[in-house]
Amino acid sequence: MNPVRVRFAPSPTGRLHIGSLRTALYDYLFAKKLGGTFVLRIEDTDQKRSVAGGVEDIVDTLQAYGISPDEGVLRENGQIFERGVFGPYVQSKRLPMYRDAAAKLIEQESAYFCFCTPERLVTLRASQEQQHLPPGYDGTCRTITPTAAATRVAAGESHVIRFRTPREGSTQVDDLVRGLVVFRHATIEDAVLIKTDGFPTYHLANVVDDHAMEISHVLRAEEWLPSLPLHLLLYTAFAWEAPAFAHLPLILNTARKKLSKRDGTTAAADFLADYLPMATLNFIALLGWNPKTEQEYYPSLTELQRDFDLSKVNKAGAIFDTKKLIHLNRLHMRTTDPVVLAQAAKLSCSDAEARKYLPLVIERAERLSDLQTAITFLTEENITYDSAILIPKNGTPERTKEVIKTITLWLHDRAEGDWGNADEIRTATLSWISERGWSNQEVLWPVRVALSGSKTSPDVFDIAIALGKKRALQRLQQSLETL
RNA sequence: GGCGCCAUCGUCUAACGGUUAGGACACUUGGUUCUCAUCCAAGAAAUAGGAGUUCGAUUCUCCUUGGCGCUACCA
Numbered sequence: 103m104n105p106v107r108v109r110f111a112p113s114p115t116g117r118l119h120i121g122s123l124r125t126a127l128y129d130y131l132f133a134k135k136l137g138g139t140f141v142l143r144i145e146d147t148d149q150k151r152s153v154a155g156g157v158e159d160i161v162d163t164l165q166a167y168g169i170s171p172d173e174g175v176l177r178e179n180g181q182i183f184e185r186g187v188f189g190p191y192v193q194s195k196r197l198p199m200y201r202d203a204a205a206k207l208i209e210q211e212s213a214y215f216c217f218c219t220p221e222r223l224v225t226l227r228a229s230q231e232q233q234h235l236p237p238g239y240d241g242t243c244r245t246i247t248p249t250a251a252a253t254r255v256a257a258g259e260s261h262v263i264r265f266r267t268p269r270e271g272s273t274q275v276d277d278l279v280r281g282l283v284v285f286r287h288a289t290i291e292d293a294v295l296i297k298t299d300g301f302p303t304y305h306l307a308n309v310v311d312d313h314a315m316e317i318s319h320v321l322r323a324e325e326w327l328p329s330l331p332l333h334l335l336l337y338t339a340f341a342w343e344a345p346a347f348a349h350l351p352l353i354l355n356t357a358r359k360k361l362s363k364r365d366g367t368t369a370a371a372d373f374l375a376d377y378l379p380m381a382t383l384n385f386i387a388l389l390g391w392n393p394k395t396e397q398e399y400y401p402s403l404t405e406l407q408r409d410f411d412l413s414k415v416n417k418a419g420a421i422f423d424t425k426k427l428i429h430l431n432r433l434h435m436r437t438t439d440p441v442v443l444a445q446a447a448k449l450s451c452s453d454a455e456a457r458k459y460l461p462l463v464i465e466r467a468e469r470l471s472d473l474q475t476a477i478t479f480l481t482e483e484n485i486t487y488d489s490a491i492l493i494p495k496n497g498t499p500e501r502t503k504e505v506i507k508t509i510t511l512w513l514h515d516r517a518e519g520d521w522g523n524a525d526e527i528r529t530a531t532l533s534w535i536s537e538r539g540w541s542n543q544e545v546l547w548p549v550r551v552a553l554s555g556s557k558t559s560p561d562v563f564d565i566a567i568a569l570g571k572k573r574a575l576q577r578l579q580q581s582l583e584t585l
Numbered sequence: 586g587g588c589g590c591c592a593u594c595g596u597c598u599a600a601c602g603g604u605u606a607g608g609a610c611a612c613u614u615g616g617u618u619c620u621c622a623u624c625c626a627a628g629a630a631a632u633a634g635g636a637g638u639u640c641g642a643u644u645c646u647c648c649u650u651g652g653c654g655c656u657a658c659c660a
Contacts, residue, residue: 112660113659113660115660145660147659148659150659151659151660216658220657220658223657223658227657231586234586234587235586235587236587236588236656237586237587238587238656280590280591283589283590284589285588285589289587289589290588291656293657294657294658298658299658304659323654324590324591324655325654325655325660326654326660327589327590327655328588328590328655328656329655330589349590351590351591352590352653354653356596358652359652359653359654360653385597388597388609392597392598392599394598394599395599395608396608396609398597398608398609398610399609416597416598417590417592418590418592418653419590419652419653420596420597420598421596421597423595423596423597423610423611425596425610425611426597426609426610426611427610428610429609429610429611430610463622465621465622465623465624466621466622466623494619541619542619543619543620546619546620547619547620550619550620551619551620554620556620556621557621558620558621558622559620559622560620560621560622561618561619562619
């Protein structure tokens with residue numbers, strides 16, 4: 103059996119899309135599960151659409167999510183480089199291979215030179231639409247003799263190379279997620295293989311490269327399914343064995359359309375600011391795949407890898423719903439070490455502060471970006487707030503003042519030096535309140551607001567302990583002054 | 586229009602042809618609670634429609650409907 107080699111082959115035409123990240127994840131899981139190799143190839147055959155920094159974004163994003171390739175394009179110490187014996191792994195550096203491949207097809211008349219101008223093709227398409235005919239190349243240049251074509255090419259006439267699609271018969275494939283799919287050749291038009299600028303189109307380049315790089319399995323999004331017969335026909339024309347194919351379900355927006363830039367955040371790297379990498383991976387893994395058990399929480403790639411199976415990949419598209427992502431993110435945040443969490447959230451606090459404060463606010467945070475604001479009242483020396491919120495429901499300023507005064511004194515005398523732990527002081531204070539015949543609400547509310555500066559915050563005793571006796575008493579004192 | 590893919594709660598999804606159609610998120614209600622969150626308990630919520638095969642269909646077949654994708658010298 104051939105070794106398993108799976109490639110992820112994005113185009114550097116913008117920032118890596120969250121849908122592409124899922125494809126990369128499935129590529130990675132599939133390859134790793136089978137002890138295979140995960141290859142990253144850059145498909146930059148469209149010079150016009152390639153953007154600066156595109157390759158860096160792809161490589162860095164994959165790395166940030168922990169699914170770096172074994173082979174292909176990588177980055178170390180800021181330097182982009184390639185690893186592997188099948189290089190180059192960037193298509194713009196492989197032009198001669200595509201030209202040779204195209205020349206071979208021309209020679210065996212599986213492809214032909216086409217001299218039709220873009221203008222003619224536009225007119226052609228317009229008239230086809232008008233007559234309600236299926237749009238497509240009409241085959242005008244199909245019948246030019248090879249010698250005549252060669253002469254025109256030699257004379258420098260602008261041209262492309264088109265595939266000569268068989269007019270008869272059909273192609274069928276056993277797709278790993280869709281099962282048997284059949285396409286009639288008559289409905290496939292003569293696709294362009296080499297453009298006027300000498301660059302190959304995706305169709306030619308991906309077939310040539312997948313073969314040259316000995317790719318065993320191609321996992322890609324469903325949008326590629328319509329061009330699958332063309333690719334298979336190319337393998338046949340070259341007399342190459344085709345890899346196995348798996349067309350993955352699309353990720354949809356809430357309008358059930360293919361998720362695109364217009365739907366808000368779609369750049370995979372942008373999710374890093376709000377969600378732990380593993381939370382996002384966990385979420386997108388479940389978008390189109392299901393372990394067929396009740397498990398939904400996957401703490402690591404290892405567990406995902408253990409359960410992943412192409413036969414468990416769904417056919418229907420899945421809507422990208424952030425609610426579930428948030429839920430999973432909360433789950434992941436809870437089990438993440440505070441220091442690691444602080445790093446992921448890019449918090450401006452020390453490791454010690456992270457350990458001390460994060461556990462208090464984690465239950466209340468949905469996103470990583472909530473964390474910084476959530477701990478500010480703990481990390482900052484001074485807090486400001488509207489003193490009116492110190493007064494509990496049905497309370498008065500006078501009463502509140504008295505309560506704070508009294509409990510401040512009591513808390514002050516509670517212990518020499520610092521207080522013990524939160525449970526101790528909680529139990530003691532609660533019985534102290536009840537002994538005086540006061541209500542928890544009239545006491546605890548103003549104290550908590552005085553300590554946190556907010557109507558909603560963690561448990562009052564947890565805050566008190568986290569702040570420490572000195573700072574806590576200071577804040578109580580300040581609250582009295584503002585009332 | 587043509588070609589192809591798809592179809593279970595609002596969403597992600599389970600269910601050897603036999604289940605009171607299950608779980609999770611979200612939602613609603615109640616409990617815990619100084620607030621919010623957590624946590625606990627409960628609830629509402631789905632097999633697109635029609636034929637066929639079968640003792641029996643969410644499951645297999647066909648049709649209809651609907652949705653999506655592709656239809657570039659973009660990937």
